[in-house]
Structure formats: structure tokens, C-alpha cells
Amino acid sequence: MKCFNYPLYIRxxxxxxxxxxxxxxxxxxxxxxxxxxxxxxSIGDQRELYLGLLYPTEDYKVYGxxxxxxxxxxxxxxxxxxxxxxxEIRSMFRKLHNSFTDVMCNPFYNPGDPIQSKAFNGxxxxxxxxxx
Amino acid sequence: MxxxxxxxxxxxxxxxxxxxxxxxxxxxxxxxxxAACISLLEAMGFRVGQGLIERxxxxxxSFKDELDIMKFICKDFWTKVFRRQVDNLRTNHxxxxxxxxxxxxxxxxxxxxKQYLDQAPKYLAFSCGVVRGALSNLGLESVVTAEVSIMxxxxxxxxxxxx
Numbered sequence: 421m422k423c424f425n426y427p428l429y430i431r432x433x434x435x436x437x438x439x440x441x442x443x444x445x446x447x448x449x450x451x452x453x454x455x456x457x458x459x460x461x462s463i464g465d466q467r468e469l470y471l472g473l474l475y476p477t478e479d480y481k482v483y484g485x486x487x488x489x490x491x492x493x494x495x496x497x498x499x500x501x502x503x504x505x506x507x508e509i510r511s512m513f514r515k516l517h518n519s520f521t522d523v524m525c526n527p528f529y530n531p532g533d534p535i536q537s538k539a540f541n542g543x544x545x546x547x548x549x550x551x552x
Numbered sequence: 553m554x555x556x557x558x559x560x561x562x563x564x565x566x567x568x569x570x571x572x573x574x575x576x577x578x579x580x581x582x583x584x585x586x587a588a589c590i591s592l593l594e595a596m597g598f599r600v601g602q603g604l605i606e607r608x609x610x611x612x613x614s615f616k617d618e619l620d621i622m623k624f625i626c627k628d629f630w631t632k633v634f635r636r637q638v639d640n641l642r643t644n645h646x647x648x649x650x651x652x653x654x655x656x657x658x659x660x661x662x663x664x665x666k667q668y669l670d671q672a673p674k675y676l677a678f679s680c681g682v683v684r685g686a687l688s689n690l691g692l693e694s695v696v697t698a699e700v701s702i703m704x705x706x707x708x709x710x711x712x713x714x715x
Contacts, residue, residue: 488609489689517610524606531602531689 425449425492429535431544432496444480445494452484452492485513491520512547519543556635556657563658567593567674590677597681598688605686608632618712621690622649629686634658634679647712652705659704672700683708 425446432441485493493516495509523529523537570592574585608629615621626638630653640652658675662668676698684696693713700706 486614487606488612488614489606490691521606521610525603527599531599 428491428533429540429544431541431548441496444482444496448482448484448494449492452486452494455484455486483509483513485517487517487520493517493520515543515547560658560661563675563678566596566678571674590674593674593677594681594684597678597683598685599681600678601682601685601687602689603685604633604682605629605689609690615690618647618692619643621687621692622651622710625683625686626651633682647714649710649712651708651710653708654705656704656706659700659706663703665702667703669700669703672703672706673698676700676706680708683710687712 427442427445430438430442430445432438481497483495483497485495487493493513495512497509519540520535523535523540524531526537529535529537570589571581574589575581609624612624612628615624622641622643626641630636630638630651634653634657636653636655636657638651639654640650642650642652656679658679659672662672662675680696680698684694687694687696687710695711695713696708698706698708
């Protein structure tokens with residue numbers, strides 16, 4: 421099994437905080453791995469939500485989602501944004517997954533490369549603007 | 553009904569094109585050239601398998617273990633790609649699996665016996681690649697080979713590589 425994790429895509433608003441998010445996302449991967457190995461023992465549900473507050477001092481909510489092809493999606497949301505409900509996060513992950521599937525099927529995309537697709541960018545921007 | 557033939561014809565042309573390309577630059581095909589063509593076909597299949605599995609596992613729940621993945625390949629995946637299920641799956645429970653398809657979709661038009669048996673490997677390389685690509689994206693590195701003794705029945709052998 422491949423044991424390395426590297427980001428295929430990172431976007432944030434406002435973009436000057438990007439480095440901080442790189443770090444947040446990277447540490448959340450450990451929690452993701454934990455959950456993935458636990459899933460095998462319980463019911464097979466591919467979605468995992470709400471990894472919990474990783475940094476109690478920083479007020480971020482971090483959500484995770486893992487596909488069957490072991491690709492992990494992480495969404496970091498400001499805690500002050502309490503209007504975001506569970507189903508909205510789920511539907512965001514759904515859209516991301518669908519968009520990622522399209523990227524995979526693009527013959528010009530080499531699996532493992534950073535994602536440069538404009539369509540994918542568009543979907544992500546659409547979601548970020550919506551949540552403020 | 554015609555959709556099936558579309559891919560079959562395309563596949564036949566791909567195989568013949570690749571072999572012709574290799575032949576025209578050399579004039580004589582030796583084993584090394586033949587092996588190069590087969591690797592090329594397999595590599596194409598690999599990329600296709602990766603993309604396909606992403607689409608096909610979008611809505612399925614997580615797989616519990618290796619055997620679960622192989623069963624998925626034999627049933628759902630084989631149905632979507634080759635329009636039937638694998639007839640027989642055997643394993644030694646140590647990473648080797650043999651998938652037997654008695655009426656392999658890409659071989660049915662060739663013959664129902666031993667005629668053209670020597671040509672069969674060329675037409676199986678792409679499919680081996682597809683299976684390998686699918687497994688690779690599900691987290692399993694493998695080596696996939698195929699053998700035919702009587703058309704159109706063929707056996708795919710999958711050996712999972714433990715890292």
C-alpha cells in the first residue's frame with residue numbers, strides 16, 4: 421500500500437493564510453488515517469465527518485472524506501460560521517468527489533500530479549464564495 | 553447492442569495499429585518488439601482502469617478487505633466493463649487470485665476452440681492493464697497476466713504485491 425500523502429490541490433480564501441491551512445490539513449491526515457483503519461471493523465460507510473476541533477485555540481472545524489480510491493478531501497471552516505449544516509458539508513464533499521472523478525477521466529491528467537483543471541477550480545471557487 | 557461492437561472494433565484497430573507501427577520501423581518482429589507492443593497496450597489499459605474505477609466506486613461503500621475488492625472486480629466491475637460476471641474466482645488466500653471468464657467479451661469473435669490461439673495474448677494485454685489500473689487505484693499494487701487454452705474462455709491471474 422502506498423504510504424505517502426501529498427496534496428493534489430489546496431485552495432483557501434483569503435489566500436494569504438494558505439500556509440497555515442497546509443499545516444492544518446497535514447495534521448488532520450493523522451486523524452483521517454485513524455478513522456479509516458477503524459471503519460474496517462464497523463459498518464462500511466465511505467463518508468467520515470467532523471474530525472473535531474484539532475486546534476482548540478484556533479476555532480476551526482475540520483471535515484474529512486475518503487473515497488474508495490484512498491483520496492482524501494479535507495474542508496476547513498471557520499467556527500464562527502455556524503450556519504453550515506451537516507447536509508451542506510456532505511453535499512460539498514459530493515460535488516468535490518464528482519468533480520474529482522471528472523478530473524481522473526481527463527486523458528490529459530496524470531494521476532498523482534497536482535490538479536490544474538479549470539473546471540475543478542471553478543467548482544471549488546463556487547463553494548468557497550458561497551460559504552464566505 | 554451496437555455499443556458493444558464500437559469498443560470491440562476500436563480495440564482491434566488499436567492492437568493492429570500498434571503492431572503495424574512497430575513492424576514498419578524494423579521490418580521484422582522479434583520477441584523484444586512484441587513485448588514492447590504488449591507493454592504499450594497494457595499501459596493504456598492501466599490508465600483507463602484508473603479512471604474507470606474512480607467512476608464506478610463513487611457510490612459504493614468502503615471495501616472491508618482484499619477479498620472484498622476482488623469480489624467487486626469479479627461482479628460489478630466485470631459487468632460494467634465486459635458485460636458479464638467472472639465465472640470462477642479462486643484464491644490461495646495469500647495474494648494470488650485466478651479469475652476465470654468462460655466467454656470473454658473481447659475473444660468471442662475469434663473462435664470457439666483452438667484456432668487463432670497464438671494471437672490471443674495481443675488482445676488480452678489491454679484488459680490486463682485495465683484490471684491492474686483498477687486495483688492500483690483501490691490501493692493494491694498487482695501483476696496481472698492472462699492465459700487462454702480454449703477460446704473464448706480465459707483466465708486472469710492477479711498477484712497482489714505486498715510492499
